[in-house]
Amino acid sequence: MPTKMRRSLLGYLPVDSPIFSLHPMTRLLFLLIVSAYPMIVRLPELNVAGSIFMLALFRVSKVDLRVIKNYKMAFVNLFFVIAIAYTFFGGYNPDYRVLIELGPVKVCWENLRWAMVVYIQLIFAILIMIFFLSTMRERDIVVGLRALRVPFVLAYMAGLALRSIGLSIIDFNTIREAEKARALDLQALPFSEKVKKFGMYIVPLVALAIRRSDEVSNALDSRGFRFTGLKSGKRTDYILSKYRMTKLDYAVLAGMGVFLAGIILISIYTDWLALESSLLYRI
Amino acid sequence: MAEPIIRVEGLKWKYEGSRDWVLKGVDLEIHQGEFVGIVGPNDSGKTTLAMSLNGLVPNNYPGVMEGRVVVDGMDTREHSVAEIAESVGFVFPDPESQFLSMTVEEEVVFALENRGLPREEIEERMWWALELTNIPEDYLEKPPYELSGGEKQRVAIASVLAMRPKIIVLDEPTSMLDPIGKTEVIEVLTEMKRRYNATVIVIEHRLEDIAPLADKMVLVYRGTIPKVAPPREFFQDVDFLLEHDVFPPDVMVLANELRRRGLYDGPVPMTVDEAESIVRGILGRR
Numbered sequence: 001m002p003t004k005m006r007r008s009l010l011g012y013l014p015v016d017s018p019i020f021s022l023h024p025m026t027r028l029l030f031l032l033i034v035s036a037y038p039m040i041v042r043l044p045e046l047n048v049a050g051s052i053f054m055l056a057l058f059r060v061s062k063v064d065l066r067v068i069k070n071y072k073m074a075f076v077n078l079f080f081v082i083a084i085a086y087t088f089f090g091g092y093n094p095d096y097r098v099l100i101e102l103g104p105v106k107v108c109w110e111n112l113r114w115a116m117v118v119y120i121q122l123i124f125a126i127l128i129m130i131f132f133l134s135t136m137r138e139r140d141i142v143v144g145l146r147a148l149r150v151p152f153v154l155a156y157m158a159g160l161a162l163r164s165i166g167l168s169i170i171d172f173n174t175i176r177e178a179e180k181a182r183a184l185d186l187q188a189l190p191f192s193e194k195v196k197k198f199g200m201y202i203v204p205l206v207a208l209a210i211r212r213s214d215e216v217s218n219a220l221d222s223r224g225f226r227f228t229g230l231k232s233g234k235r236t237d238y239i240l241s242k243y244r245m246t247k248l249d250y251a252v253l254a255g256m257g258v259f260l261a262g263i264i265l266i267s268i269y270t271d272w273l274a275l276e277s278s279l280l281y282r283i
Numbered sequence: 284m285a286e287p288i289i290r291v292e293g294l295k296w297k298y299e300g301s302r303d304w305v306l307k308g309v310d311l312e313i314h315q316g317e318f319v320g321i322v323g324p325n326d327s328g329k330t331t332l333a334m335s336l337n338g339l340v341p342n343n344y345p346g347v348m349e350g351r352v353v354v355d356g357m358d359t360r361e362h363s364v365a366e367i368a369e370s371v372g373f374v375f376p377d378p379e380s381q382f383l384s385m386t387v388e389e390e391v392v393f394a395l396e397n398r399g400l401p402r403e404e405i406e407e408r409m410w411w412a413l414e415l416t417n418i419p420e421d422y423l424e425k426p427p428y429e430l431s432g433g434e435k436q437r438v439a440i441a442s443v444l445a446m447r448p449k450i451i452v453l454d455e456p457t458s459m460l461d462p463i464g465k466t467e468v469i470e471v472l473t474e475m476k477r478r479y480n481a482t483v484i485v486i487e488h489r490l491e492d493i494a495p496l497a498d499k500m501v502l503v504y505r506g507t508i509p510k511v512a513p514p515r516e517f518f519q520d521v522d523f524l525l526e527h528d529v530f531p532p533d534v535m536v537l538a539n540e541l542r543r544r545g546l547y548d549g550p551v552p553m554t555v556d557e558a559e560s561i562v563r564g565i566l567g568r569r
Binding site for chain 1: 343365372373377380385392393394397401402405425426
């Protein structure tokens with residue numbers, strides 16, 4: 001029997017994924033709390049451990065790991081951007097160990113080490129975001145925000161913004177196919193021509209976006225939606241009422257909170273999480 | 284006779300920047316519970332007339348308006364679209380353009396949440412609308428964008444039906460659908476006619492499907508309404524309709540041809556079955 005799937009912001013997820021046993025608010029707070037870890041912790045070993053933990057979470061939540069493959073070029077590009085940025089603009093100190101000299105540019109170990117530290121931090125952060133987008137639906141975000149007492153207008157706008165990204169990608173592909181059918185293929189053109197002809201994509205894309213916003217506005221009015229600013233007025237939270245916080249939610253939230261507090265306290269009162277504790281600094 | 288639920292008086296409308304009036308002094312009365320089919324060629328002003336019934340014209344489109352439209356006691360110039368939506372549900376031609384949520388369930392309850400109805404009532408109305416439009420329970424969690432064309436339009440209709448408006452306006456609800464989708468939507472309209480005693484106004488090109496359901500047919504032509512009549516009377520003069528770029532169903536054209544040849548003198552048939560019995564009658568006489 002085929003597995004029933006549920007559409008997420010970044011793909012599909014089996015309906016029996018354990019992640020769905022958590023309240024959308026817990027999943028939303030997961031993004032907010034766990035995203036703070038790589039921002040606080042610079043120690044590469046801990047961020048590598050975090051990345052491995054995220055991969056395990058992908059597996060446990062039954063997220064298709066192929067979703068990460070879609071971003072492999074982004075990971076590679078990110079590495080080169082960071083490496084180049086730190087190599088050429090990382091500064092120079094006479095204490096630095098020079099690995100290679102490329103004309104006036106000195107490639108130093110210390111700068112490369114910084115590049116690696118930042119890159120590993122970003123990998124952890126990106127994996128958290130991919131996991132979030134792979135397991136959340138627009139509905140979950142609206143419910144999560146409403147559970148956090150965020151005004152409906154803001155919650156709905158957040159959901160609409162996320163959806164509009166997807167719709168714009170669909171529109172862009174449609175325009176690209178239409179342009180190709182009329183013998184305009186940007187991929188086959190040199191870079192300067194690509195830039196010049198990009199307007200051919202942008203103009204219809206913007207026109208479509210304006211038309212879509214007009215249609216959404218008419219549809220909202222026709223369904224009796226009244227813009228009441230940040231006050232939700234008499235609106236009923238029917239969808240929100242279908243979700244209940246469970247002991248598991250409280251346990252996960254407590255675990256994440258305690259871990260975050262622990263990291264903050266350790267980084268303030270000890271040097272265990274300092275970069276000097278890293279193996280990279282012993283090389 | 285009872286007061287009409289919709290009264291259009293001398294309605295003239297011109298979109299901003301346009302030199303020509305789209306509607307050129309339209310008068311129309313529609314009564315509670317009537318099923319009205321609006322027909323006419325493209326660019327005749329049907330959609331503008333439909334949008335004037337729920338206040339999108341003049342509230343959401345800039346332009347010049349003369350005359351007035353009173354819907355369920357509300358002058359559309361004095362009430363917002365959201366206020367008029369309490370009485371008028373509107374189904375757009377493109378089902379995707381009217382979706383506001385990413386699951387069928389959210390879509391159907393969206394307007395009910397806006398009204399602040401109790402949860403139990405929202406639930407009851409949702410199931411009622413889904414049942415009327417034949418949408419299975421396991422669609423609730425699906426994104427409406429991923430359904431077939433007919434299913435999408437059924438979800439759109441269910442979302443409007445759940446509001447239980449006194450008036451439902453459907454602007455070419457089958458125009459963007461494949462033949463199966465069109466049939467699905469027509470089946471829903473038939474169910475609405477049978478089980479939901481609202482005023483239903485349908486702009487539709489599939490006359491063979493709408494004519495048997497309608498209590499009244501309205502012809503819109505170049506911004507005017509040259510004919511309003513019950514379906515049999517409306518289709519009686521086929522030549523008049525053809526002159527106004529409306530192509531009646533084949534059964535009516537057949538009856539017209541038989542009448543022209545002096546073989547038939549009765550009322551115009553609305554269905555294939557009625558046409559069959561007319562033909563059998565003629566053959567039987569010979």
